[in-house]
Amino acid sequence: MPSDFDLETFLPYMLNQAAEVSSLSFQQVYKKRYGMLRTEWRVLFHLGLYGQMTASDIGERARMHKTKISRAVHRLSERRFVERVTDKKDRRIAHLTLTAQGRAAYDDLRAVAERYEQTLVSQLQANEVDALRRALSKLSDTALGDFT
Amino acid sequence: MPSDFDLETFLPYMLNQAAEVSSLSFQQVYKKRYGMLRTEWRVLFHLGLYGQMTASDIGERARMHKTKISRAVHRLSERRFVERVTDKKDRRIAHLTLTAQGRAAYDDLRAVAERYEQTLVSQLQANEVDALRRALSKLSDTALGDFT
């Protein structure tokens, strides 16, 4: 079986590599400016983008585990980026929204993200970007069960 | 600024998402069969693919930090997957090789990886795969300094 299999072309490996590299610089921005972790940044962005949400809503959209969200929300509300209001009808549910400060951070980081995106995209050709997006989204939607 | 920025199309986000999904099923194989972590699997693969290497060699190729490698090697040799031989001339250096057991694990996992790769690729069109590979490799090689 003299296949030309190579670690460097193994898709999961390449994906992780690219993901890591392309997250790093941006990560440093929200970390340095607002002391946020990736989970917190994600929660902030979801709230900024979609408005009021519950923790479960975010978990569904972001495919994040509820404990991650719980802790991210905790830290974000501790620092007054996020406000939580218990639902009147169902007291298990908390509605989350950005505070003014949270929105300011979101606006700031969003602008950075847009510029960052431009920088990344500029490394590629237009058609490559399209193909990349399409491929990534297909892969993300793929549920590869127990294929062994 | 009514830009159509969307979290779902933010490249670092998409990359992470796809990387996570496409690593998961495979991860479970080496975890379940050999109790390995990702770092250990990577070290094993590098040794299987390129033969004898030092920890530093692996670190360079895999872009992994030396502490990760040190710990991975420790666990792998603990379980007799990897053997370490101190260099005669320079006693700081340890040459790492797979044991018979390590090679068996490598062969097994490599076969799984190849099938896994096929499964992933089959989700995409041929030209998409090419574009994806090209794009990922460009992004990985990109050093995005302090762009703010």
Place this chain on the structure above:
DNA sequence: TGTTGTTAGTTACAAAAACAACTATTACAC
């Protein structure tokens, strides 16, 4: 030789993630 600097790799400690068990509240079946 002795001093200083470098390199390979390890270890210790702090930060973060993963996993499981838990509380509180609501829903449903009888």
Place this chain on the structure above:
DNA sequence: GTGTAATAGTTGTTTTTGTAACTAACAACA
């Protein structure tokens, strides 16, 4: 209503990772 199951979210404990400091061995050179 009462008992059981389900849901939203939290907390505790264990793994894993990240960062920095460290040891051991070698190199370079006065």
